[in-house]
Amino acid sequence: MRYDFDTIINRKDTNSVKWDFYDCEVPMWVADMDFKVATEIKDALSSKVNEGIYGYTLIPDEWYDAYINWWKKYGIVHKKEWLKFTNSVMPAISSLIREFTEENDKVLIQTPVYHVFFYVIEDNNRIVEENKLIYDGENYSIDFNDLEEKFKDPKVKLMLLCNPHNPIGKIWTKDELKKIGELADKYDVIVISDEIHCDLTNPGLIYTPYISASNKNRNNSITTLSPSKSFNIAGIKTAAISIPNENIREKAFNHIQIEGLSDPNLFACSAAIAAYNHGEDWLNQLRDYIYNNKLFLDEYLKEEIPDLKLVPSEATYLLWIDCSKLNIKSKEFNDFLLEKAKVVFSPGYEFGENGDQFIRINVACPRKLLEDGLKRLKKGVELYKEEFNI
Ligand SMILES: Cc1ncc(COP(=O)(O)O)c(C=O)c1O
Structure with a gap:
């Protein structure tokens, strides 16, 4: 069609x-x-509307399967237990900042970057630590020396990575992601890899999930995922976090739950399932x-x-x-x-x-x-x- x-x-x-x-x-x-x-997304939502009763909803197995199957094309098999529903990405990141840092700790971001990364750090009374991307008048690259210097500061507990990067439109390579993972592991920094834009690559190009770059990456990270940008359903409020590391996962899932971010509205799972299965x-x-x-x-x-x-x-x-x-x-x-x-x-x-x-x-x-x-x-x-x- x-x-x-x-x-x-x-x-x-x-x-x-x-x-x-x-x-x-x-x-x-x-x-x-x-x-x-x-x-197919519109049909799935219409079908929910036509049920005519809009009570509390469970997260069906199909929701997990839809995420797991979609990411296979990117060379990753998320396990069911790694995944948790969240009703959008930024509230989840805000909650994770509260869980994994204290007030006046630093959260590292690579600027220029999605402006809400600044707000979510500052609104939680944490401090923005910038690892400025290098612009040579044509292209951007990561300043790894500066990144290491910044990571040495024990106040830097978290990094928000934008993968692919909004607004510069760059897909980070496996080597770059691996290097970030090595440094994060060395200095005990948890990386939140925001992969909300991952499907929107130019034809013929494919992104690399942060956790696929190395075992260190897998062990020191939280990935945020969502069909909202790719399928134009941001108003539905539907997203997920995936965490392979058991310790990080337990803390993160508890906190997300306590803060009330993991109960889906009636349309959230249906939209995500339709998008990933049929979109x-x-x-x-x-x-x-x-x-x-x-x-x-x-x-x-x-x-x-x-x-x-x-x-x-x-x-x-x-x-x-x-x-x-x-x-x-x-x-x-x-x-x-x-x-x-x-x-x-x-x-x-x-x-x-x-x-x-x-x-x-x-x-x-x-x-x-x-x-x-x-x-x-x-x-x-x-x-x-x-x-x-x-
Ligand atoms: C990198 C990035 N993360 C998160 C969001 C917003 O996600 P949500 O609406 O799920 O909070 C955007 C929206 O533009 C974005 O560009």
Whole structure:
């Protein structure tokens, strides 16, 4: 079956965060796609609605099987006892931070990175320790010397790894993951590997699960998994954590349970099961579509807005755009584009200080909408240059 990713769906006035938060025509910010989900997911949810009674629900064996079978393609067989349902990723990470660190301990992140990683550390009165990624003007890489220096501090108890990495779109290699695992093991740091974007790789590319890189990785980690980004079901609130190490697992599962994060709403398991058991064809067509959107954007920037440059993207539908030629302050720049061109992106400063010369563009939308957004960006850049004499 061919799925339709071209039709523009009107999401305004539906209480959509993406569409109704800002007063704009083309929202290209929060990680949510403007595509209808796979028919099988909609059917599974309709069938639940049609039951007509919405009482408390158990987690069926099919839920475990769906996760276990899905990850086989990535060379990992999660065991049933490693898995626990959580109703989304960030509340689970927040809970794990509370369990595995004390107030004023440090949690390491690799910036620029998903902004909620900052909030979840700081809101828990822990301290952000940055291992800044190295940007050479084209690509990003990990500064392993700095990582080791930071890990030496006994206050660093946890690392939040983004694998693949939002917003730079990088798939970490097995060697890189192994090196992180070795250092984490040496300095007794637990790694939480957030793999929420793992299915959204460019066609032909595949990600490496953190725990598959080595036994050390397997023993010092917690992995967060979810169909929510891959299948556009973030509003359903459905995710999982997987923990091979028994000691870590016991503490983590207890804490997640105590904090009330492991009781699914009625739709959460059905959506995940339908996605993993029946969504692969939809997902592969989506990956092709997004990849072509990436190529379209790259061409458009080169031809029409040469002041902006795409950082090469291997994964996610979130593109990291280098605006350093314009010497922007990303918040002002983003606000300016919203006001003058009615288009909105994610300003790079949100992802860390070293993101301030960037914006992040969400290209998970029909091509015509992408084109509209890029035309608005072009107009906005022209006005910005005029206004600030660039
Ligand atoms: C890396 C990463 N983790 C987690 C989330 C959010 O997950 P959830 O909605 O399950 O809390 C996002 C959303 O964009 C993300 O990019």
